[in-house]
Amino acid sequence: MFEAEQERIGEQIRTYCQTQGLTLEAVQWNWIPFSGHWGISLPFFPIAAQESRQGQKINVGARAQELAEGAAAHLGLPAGFERVEAVRGYLNLYFDSGAYARRVLEHVRQEQERFGSGAARGEQVMVEFSQPNTHKAFHVGHLRSAILGDTLARILEFAGYAVIRANYPGDMGLHVIKWLWNYQKFHKGEKPQKDITQWMGQLYAEASRRLEENPDLEAEVRALYQAWDRREPEIVALWEETRQWSLEGFHQMYDLLDIRFDRYYFNSQAEQPGKVMVQDLIERGIAQDERPDGAVIVKLDELLGLKNEKYRVMVVLRSDGTALYATEDLALAKIKFEEYPQLARSLYVVDVRQSLHFQQVFKTLELAGYDWAERCQHIPYELVSLPGNVVMASREGTVVLLEDLIREATERALQVVSDKNPDLSAEQKLEVAKAVGIGAIKYPMLARENAKTVTFDWQAALDFNGQASPYIQYAHVRANSILRKLGGDLPELTEPQHELAPAEVELIELISRFPKEVQRAAAELRPLCLASLGYDLARSFSDFYNQCPVISAEPAVRAFRVHLVAAAKQAMANCLNILGIRAPEVM
């Protein structure tokens, strides 16, 4: 937020270093830890070490301190700062706290819900996520891609990118045929009730069970698959109708989760174009057709002349000529860039087990000469497992259905809100329960490194205490409560006339960090940065809330603190919003 000053001082330090016969490459400012004041810090060890490497016999620590002291003397006291010190090899510059505080709060007041957002970059990014299979249940295991992808899209958008949110449902395959077979034979004419995906999932499980109990029936399923391949109108019509049911079911789910998409691509739509691309690869000698004895493959390591196996061999078409996922992924990538030629990046939020697959697909596209291949990137994430390291799988029956989880979480939240705040209207209570319940589900999936497994257990998921989203929401509500009680417009914002309490200092510091953390989260594609900051903000606000009275404070102090409360509330709201979690006004 104060880059201009930092840069100017960085220049001065560089000049100072030159007078010492040293070159300072990049000025990397750090935060000053455990200071209780704001400021920026620069270690002089790298420069001292530079001298050491040039053969001078020096004590690096002592020399760093010497240089820091020299730099401090050279700088004097720059405008906007109230103290400069050299400590243990670090140069610390402390902002003029009154001016700094006013500036942060003023900035938030002007930006409001845009606070923390980056300037538009004019760069288009597609984020593909969720990819649910139609004709199947939607369980907690599917949740991570949906939530992670949605939040990444929000982060990128807020950071200044033009984001296209894409979904890619698996709407064809053996699982769909099985479902259709079971429906035709045992459920003809039935229509889904209110929990659509649950019903679809039940029918799928039933189909699997029937086939397992009586394997002879698989001949019927195969026959049906062939009918589909011939595109028999009756089958196609049934597929289209039932697929729509699934999509409606997904839509209900996304609605509950506040997740939306701009564009849907379908598995089935990439099948034929994929086969065309494979034919092209064969003709150009990139793919090898080993049919009828083998499949169509791309020998990636061999083509690249690699000695160690890395990309291995990718099968791009089955020996019977039918398409695989790989076939379709080749086409899908191309379809995306045909539709959006300006895409700077095409991201795939897909679980980590498919890392090799995506490396193969992207490398093959690169070999085929598509210049956009290098703009494709797989964003891997680990799965959601159950305690005891049990992976959720529909077939094993080890799943927690999403409907059940959402219902349970919101019911639990409703109970708590009714208990804590009985005066709210039934409508308000329900709204709060949804915000809290959904937030409690989302937060643990975001406050974790993408590459780390999320272990789902009911107790932790429904625990609304501690480091969880209800804590942040609650802090937001408390801030709102103060503002509501004071009512009316905010007084004029001036520099604080009182000495700021440590809790005020820390809170302002955290608020000021938000814009940078947004950029970092976008650059690293890690929602965790913001999940952590949101929690830190809430904790810091709670601290302030307990130590610094607002309403009962004397007028001058109150005038300043009201603005601090408003800024903190805005920062927490923006942070929650970017995570896809609602910030209620009461709870």
Next chain:
RNA sequence: GCCCUUGUAGCUCAAUGGACAGAGCAGCGGCCUUCUAAGCCGUUGGUUGUGAGUUCGAAUCUCACCAGGGGCGCCA
């Protein structure tokens, strides 16, 4: 066999290569005539899997090893 990934407090997880490795949960002890106790305060808890290396400085980078998870020609 090859590749990827994880290992931090009893448990779940943090920590832009930087100054004393931090939270939550669980445990124990306190705090509601004071802006919502979904909160706050106090307290207990660590040779960052092991061993080397790079660096002025390593939980973080490199290598080896140990342990868990995942992936490796027609599953998705």
